[in-house]
Amino acid sequence: MSQSILIIDDEKSIRKTLIDILSFEGFAIDEAADGAEGIKKIKENNYDCILCDIKMPKMDGLEVLEQTRELKPDIPFIVISGHGNIETAVDAVKKGAFDFISKPPDLNRLLITIRNAMDKKSLVTETKQLRKRISRSADMIGNSAPIQKIKDTIEKVAPTDARVLVTGENGVGKEMVARRIHELSNRANGPLVEVNCAAIPAELIESELFGHEKGSFTSAIKQRIGKFEQANGGTLFLDEIGDMSHDAQAKVLRALQEGKITRVGGDKEIKVDVRVIAATNKDLMQEVEEKNFRLDLYHRLSVILIHVPSLNDRRDDIPLLIEHFINDISEEYKQAPKEIDDAAIEALKKYNWTGNIRELRNVVERLIILSDKKITKKDVENYILIR
Numbered sequence: 001m002s003q004s005i006l007i008i009d010d011e012k013s014i015r016k017t018l019i020d021i022l023s024f025e026g027f028a029i030d031e032a033a034d035g036a037e038g039i040k041k042i043k044e045n046n047y048d049c050i051l052c053d054i055k056m057p058k059m060d061g062l063e064v065l066e067q068t069r070e071l072k073p074d075i076p077f078i079v080i081s082g083h084g085n086i087e088t089a090v091d092a093v094k095k096g097a098f099d100f101i102s103k104p105p106d107l108n109r110l111l112i113t114i115r116n117a118m119d120k121k122s123l124v125t126e127t128k129q130l131r132k133r134i135s136r137s138a139d140m141i142g143n144s145a146p147i148q149k150i151k152d153t154i155e156k157v158a159p160t161d162a163r164v165l166v167t168g169e170n171g172v173g174k175e176m177v178a179r180r181i182h183e184l185s186n187r188a189n190g191p192l193v194e195v196n197c198a199a200i201p202a203e204l205i206e207s208e209l210f211g212h213e214k215g216s217f218t219s220a221i222k223q224r225i226g227k228f229e230q231a232n233g234g235t236l237f238l239d240e241i242g243d244m245s246h247d248a249q250a251k252v253l254r255a256l257q258e259g260k261i262t263r264v265g266g267d268k269e270i271k272v273d274v275r276v277i278a279a280t281n282k283d284l285m286q287e288v289e290e291k292n293f294r295l296d297l298y299h300r301l302s303v304i305l306i307h308v309p310s311l312n313d314r315r316d317d318i319p320l321l322i323e324h325f326i327n328d329i330s331e332e333y334k335q336a337p338k339e340i341d342d343a344a345i346e347a348l349k350k351y352n353w354t355g356n357i358r359e360l361r362n363v364v365e366r367l368i369i370l371s372d373k374k375i376t377k378k379d380v381e382n383y384i385l386i387r
Helices: 012-024 035-044 061-071 086-094 107-137 145-157 174-183 202-210 246-258 284-289 295-301 315-332 342-349 356-370 377-383
Strands: 004-008 028-032 049-053 077-081 099-102 164-167 192-196 235-239 260-262 269-271 275-280 304-307
Touching (some): 012 107, 028 035, 035 061, 049 061, 077 107, 086 099, 174 192, 174 235, 174 275, 202 246, 202 260, 246 260, 342 377, 356 377
Parallel strands (some): 164 275, 235 275
């Protein structure tokens, strides 16, 4: 589909010239002879870019700009005027214009400006969609008593800087708890940096967390900034902390105690302002008894304890989770959400969810792909094994 541009100018000859040029470049063009007509069209249509004159009857270009910012703030707005001066240009940009071009416009500059404006609009749209998806992925879906307790705890804990230890089986959504805490915290505008301690070899975990200096070991061909520094001003999520080596545990403890880290191979102390949220599927007190985990680090991490129950312990939430995953996956596939009948939902509620929420999402995705227009109990029986 062609990208669309609205041209607002009271001079018919200017509009015709711009229409001829931009149509030749493949754009779909709409036009308005004054500001009032332009606002009407902006309300009724979605444009990828707006070109607008300054001096016009009924409503001048700066007023059109202000109203457009209120109506549809993401549409890039380029001001074109034969009455251009520095003050007008500055005023237009302050009010939200993408750029200011004097008449008669240089063709190459005009086309480059339009392309840049549209690229920026695409980037803004993608960023909003990504943030929406991330925010949605951090939602705690469910109304069961255990989930409501977790939500209440998060509401109280998030605005503080208290360290949180999240426990629970694999696939229950521990990372969602961490994301939600960060999202509701005073650090929400800072980074959320995630580290899977189980996925990093023991000999590399210190470099991953604290960074290293060039030449500190054989493959250290350049300086590297670690996760603690990357998370400065934000939140560091240490997933599967029970798998961290003893040496790394000692350094993490020091970082929590002193608010300072030292890169591998370096001697300079670097201050870090980081809130740590840790998660594990292990019983850390048992790990302490077996000398696999430091007791002092456990106490540092577990100011607040949040246990996320298994899906089998919150079956009443399954219908809500199914609805959420159907909508989420259908949006990813760019298709209308499929219906699911009550018998299918009841069958899924009886399933033994050893993989928890992660497994449920996979099953819902499988059912969406393999079922016909409506997901039935027979689909559930055919495509997953009821245990």
